[in-house]
Amino acid sequence: MRIQYIKQVKKHLYVSDKIRNKIIADLEETFDSGYENGKSEEEMIAQLGSPQDFADEVNNAEGISATEIRTRLKIKRLIAITIVCLAVVALFLLLNVISMITGQPVFIYESDGLVIASAPFLIVMISVALFLSLLMILFRLRRNICSKYNDDI
């Protein structure tokens, strides 16, 4: 419950990394202090307010307005869409290049109407999937190391 709460707060914070890390460390400390004073996680969450409210208070105190948050969300969404579009185009180009080099088509059309992916296509897809998985693992590791570091200080 506490982990979920902190995760949600992180999602709604639009402050610098420095402030974000401090807030998360202090939130952990607040839950611990509440526990020391006989308060359950539920009671502490009721006191802190919803994750969105908590994050909004911090954002406001840091001078980040609701309009600015909306703009940043829009930019984030736009960047995500652009990346997906570029990735699709890049994959298409890559498949064509491989198809040209190997002389094999991207898809093989079977006589019974089945369409199966050719070996180069599969290799590219598996490589892309592996690369993305690796990126995600690295990203997760980095975040864990960062939060561990914040716990230590």
Added chain:
Amino acid sequence: MDGHYAQQFKKGSLEMILLSIINSQATYGYEIITILNKLGGEILGFTREGTVYPILYRMEEAELITCSIEPAAANGRVKKIYSITPKGKETLRELTDFWNNYVLCVNSFISLESEVR
């Protein structure tokens, strides 16, 4: 009274209030908020952690308060203990002087009505 007025007053005085609490004793986040709401909750309204933490960071940055790390009783984690610095004491004195003059000044305006009568 419209909550908006109370918010404005609170906004202007919260830093001084927090500095006063830390001046009275070296303390940690949870205790600061408990004292703040116990003494001031009725007038200022309930103050939450999300409002207080950023002010504490700003005061620490401005070297008005300092923070030391102590092990927490609950588990292997740590607790941040805030205490006031000489600069903080000086600032609190200035703020208190200003506040007292401010109250006198505002009161003099309020009493204008009875004088006119």
